[in-house]
Amino acid sequence: MKAISVNLYGKQDLRLESTELPPIGDHEVLAEIVTDTMCMSSWKLLQAGGSHKKAPADLATNPVMLGHEFCGKILQVGAAWAHRFSAGQRVIVQPALPRESPFVPGYSYRYIGGNSTAVIVPAEVIDLDCLIPFEGRAYYEGSLCEPLSCVISAFDAQIHLIPHTYTPVSGIKQGGSLLLIGGTGPMGLLAVDYALHSDRKPKTLVVTGRGEEKLQRARRLYPSDEVEVHFVNVSGMSVDEQAAELRRLGGGGFDDVISMVSVVDVLAMAAGLLNRDGCLNQFAGPQDASFTVPINLYDVHYNLVRVVGNSGGTPDSAALAAKLVAEGRLDVAKVVTHVLGLDAVAETTQDQPVIGGGKKLVYTHKAFDRIDLDAVDPASPLGGILAAHDGLWSPEAEAWILANMPDITVPD
Template identity: 45%
Template structure:
């Protein structure tokens, strides 16, 4: 079977190509990919090429398929797995395999296994590890976005606090506590806000900061204080762009006691130092953002580490249970991963969008791999619709969903737009 795929040959060398997939082995599964969302981690891999720790040395001869936040439909099942999976089943993928100590992962390491393609072959280790997940939801984008949502979810489960007088760590955020989310105006921040408000264990206060007016305004339009309050959370947005002393300003919302949990969503030295300054006693600083600079560092107050028991944790990715939690919450309509999405495109847009990802404003870029469509911002649909009825239809649908992507929009796209194959 032929597939179309975006493959990495070297640093900044991504190519959209058509080639033949080998016949699957009895322990493999062939799937049709429907959606993939582009991750900043893919940009890092594409920028570094073979120098990335997950990318093989020989990609100039054996290129890998990029993309790891994908979902679709099973086409053919090898004999070994026919008792568990069948053709026609929808699926999601947990890409953090960690198979026998290997760093190999879809989207970084495999010749025939990745998300930015029309068809791909899932190797046996994925099923062995339980990382091919059944999906029964309505929209494929929810399954794709379960991967970045799992990273968000995992960070909350990884945060921890201590038990006074005992040598015990209690995993999770402080229920009913005070939380700050710094640089929360990006797609992962939006996903985090949605999850925080609608999860079981939540803070009583959530302060979200950013330095961009447009991001703050968009966040306020999606996450209202009324909705948050209904779920037991006092939600405050703060634009820190013109705030002279950020840490001092943020402390006022806690009456000077500081925050129990602080999450940092951008690898910026000043952000980390502000986060450290606003921690309360036994406060946990979660450094969520992954820096590219291997020597990235910031100044922290070790007096508070000793006397106030402040501490730091960093997370990179979620696990399979986090993926399952995301899929379940999406199916129950408790969270809406579409809050992360600002652009829609086809497979033909992947290479350029990936290599220029830091320069494209907005949130997640969602790709439909059987569609030929330039990457288009959702807020551009209405303007394009003045000359193209297809975009007029999309604008009408997204307008009824607070400007967000939706299952209705996905159905319309898949039914109406020009197919690649």
């Protein structure tokens, strides 16, 4: 079977081309991919090429399919999985395979990645429970389960102690104070949504960001009657000024801090804002392998503060994300700001840092230039659909793209 895919051959070398998929084996699944959402991790992979921890060193002769936030439907099931999956079933993939090898879909495999019209799901993905059924309304919702799973895992990675013991409990402190640093990007906004609508909620949520326009949008999209929410514009504020304002809003400090940035003085400040038994999560992945931040070990010893981190989600967090999205408890459409066809993937991946905005949503079977949702003509058919949904992406918008945009083609 021929697929059309965006393949990585090395640093700054992405190619849109036909890929011949071999017949599947008994322990594999053939799937059609409909959507993929972009992650800055793909930009980092493009900059590093074969030197990236998750990429094979011989990319020039062993290219990989790019993209790891994808959703599609099963076309064919190998005999070993016929009892568990069926053709036509919608599925997502948790790319962070729970094993020692760093190789994962979207970074490391020849025949599975989100920026392809079809993929072969290998046996290890299914063996590790990382091929997950999805029952949501639209494919884009399934794609966004992967970044949401990373957020859920970050919340699960938080650790607190049962009072007067050293027995740890997973999760943010119920009814406590939570600070999201740099939380107005797409991952941060998914974290806001999860904090407001999961079973374990803080009493106070403080979110920092830069740029009043982004903060105003977040205030409009994420109100709450249950949680006291503050969005703080830290542009132009010194670290000391930030610390004073955040301490005031947090009631003296924070039980939980999740950082979406890798900035030394900001993280040092964050550690100093922790309450007794507080927990700091370094969520953002530093590009510098020697990235180091001074932490007060006196507080670690006497005030029981701790630092944790997580890279990617888990099969359980992906399954929970799929459930929450399908139930409508979280509206992941709020983080989508651009849509594009497969032919615009290479350029958009490279330009992610300068494009800005939230998630870039790829329709893999379509060919069209990147569309900024804020710039869509309100008088156009797509503009009318957006207006009916308060400017947000929707199943109706997805259906319009699938019905009206031209199909992708690549010369042989």
